[in-house]
Amino acid sequence: MTVEINKEDIFRLAKKLCETPSPSGFESEIREVLIEEIRDYVDELWIDSMGNLIAKKAGQGEGKVMIAAHMDEIGLMITNIDKNGFLRFVPVGGWSPRILPAQRVLIRTIDGNTVHGVIGIKPPHIEKPEERQKVIPLENLFIDIGVTSDEEAKKLGIEVGSIAVIESTVERLGNPDVITGRAFDDKIGVVTAVETLKVLEDSKVDAYFVFTVQEEVGLKGARTAAFSINPDIGIAIDVTIAADVPGTPEHAKIVKLGKGPAIKVMDGRAGSGLIAHPAIRDLLIAVAKEEKIPYQLEVLPGGTTDASAIQITREGIPAGAISIPTRYIHSPIEIVHLEDVTNAVKLLAKAIKKVDSAWINNVLRRRIK
Numbered sequence: 001m002t003v004e005i006n007k008e009d010i011f012r013l014a015k016k017l018c019e020t021p022s023p024s025g026f027e028s029e030i031r032e033v034l035i036e037e038i039r040d041y042v043d044e045l046w047i048d049s050m051g052n053l054i055a056k057k058a059g060q061g062e063g064k065v066m067i068a069a070h071m072d073e074i075g076l077m078i079t080n081i082d083k084n085g086f087l088r089f090v091p092v093g094g095w096s097p098r099i100l101p102a103q104r105v106l107i108r109t110i111d112g113n114t115v116h117g118v119i120g121i122k123p124p125h126i127e128k129p130e131e132r133q134k135v136i137p138l139e140n141l142f143i144d145i146g147v148t149s150d151e152e153a154k155k156l157g158i159e160v161g162s163i164a165v166i167e168s169t170v171e172r173l174g175n176p177d178v179i180t181g182r183a184f185d186d187k188i189g190v191v192t193a194v195e196t197l198k199v200l201e202d203s204k205v206d207a208y209f210v211f212t213v214q215e216e217v218g219l220k221g222a223r224t225a226a227f228s229i230n231p232d233i234g235i236a237i238d239v240t241i242a243a244d245v246p247g248t249p250e251h252a253k254i255v256k257l258g259k260g261p262a263i264k265v266m267d268g269r270a271g272s273g274l275i276a277h278p279a280i281r282d283l284l285i286a287v288a289k290e291e292k293i294p295y296q297l298e299v300l301p302g303g304t305t306d307a308s309a310i311q312i313t314r315e316g317i318p319a320g321a322i323s324i325p326t327r328y329i330h331s332p333i334e335i336v337h338l339e340d341v342t343n344a345v346k347l348l349a350k351a352i353k354k355v356d357s358a359w360i361n362n363v364l365r366r367r368i369k
């Protein structure tokens with residue numbers, strides 16, 4: 001296999017996917033974009049009853065590997081339209097209320113049209129001194145779409161249950177390999193999986209690339225897909241926190257931008273997320289060393305990925321994860337380094353090629369008697 005990974009392709013696909021809204025439970029639009037992107041590279045392609053998109057690349061021997069990257073992103077859902085046309089909302093997924101005021105939003109109407117709005121904020125001139133120090137609670141925020149009545153809002157197709165995302169485009173920064181945008185969590189993981197399936201050839205096991213739904217609201221799609229595929233191992237591709245910015249002490253940076261993909265050791269508060277299966281963790285480390293791919297080890301003190309759900313499906317499925325170092329996660333200005341993505345693709349593709357039935361039956365699990 002000659003791994004030809006092109007940073008331009010990664011940027012182009014990241015832009016296309018990140019600029020397609022896909023809050024949890026509303027992944028149909030991005031799923032169609034993905035189908036067009038991958039249909040020529042896979043042996044089988046289907047949508048399961050949860051809405052996951054599953055792509056199979058057949059291998060030459062026994063065994064099944066499941067790769068999971070989630071298509072959904074955190075978003076907002078409209079709960080109320082008041083008589084003056086202002087919209088109230090609840091978060092879908094984990095938003096910090098600090099992030100939302102003064103953002104532009106894009107609302108998808110019931111007919112699939114777009115309405116632009118803003119999350120309004122009181123000007124400093126009329127703010128009380130104590131208000132300046134405080135985070136505005138989510139329930140006090142509202143979306144202004146520039147109309148003056150609920151009828152006008154409804155005529156535009158906005159209803160209770162309409163979804164919204166913060167408006168944000170994907171752009172290159174001062175270093176053109178460093179890009180910013182919304183929903184790199186986890187569309188940059190989706191890009192990694194897509195580029196991997198394109199370059200993957202002659203694997204010894206069947207590779208199932210699962211673009212999962214509803215990760216941000218409880219790892220739901222991965223759980224059911226893992227049950228139906230019943231793989232020998234599962235690897236999630238997601239983002240992790242690069243806190244390598246001013247104000248964070250060296251010991252608390254978790255991982256650093258541009259220093260290579262992270263190989264997961266543990267995540268969740270006190271290990272409540274995933275403790276990566278040692279054989280998978282070690283396989284990824286060995287491949288990185290062998291192929292001279294830079295990598296970092298990741299112990300993430302909060303949050304987890306689809307791998308946690310895969311691991312405790314059926315009688316247990318050994319699971320691990322590769323993470324893309326990402327600054328400012330769960331904000332509209334997330335940052336990733338294209339070199340980290342390229343290296344994650346290399347690592348994943350080479351690791352899948354290492355998996356065979358001998359490894360599964362002798363290293364991963366072992367019959368004693």
Ligand SMILES: [Zn+2]
Pocket residue numbers: 070185186215238239
């Ligand atoms: Zn994620």
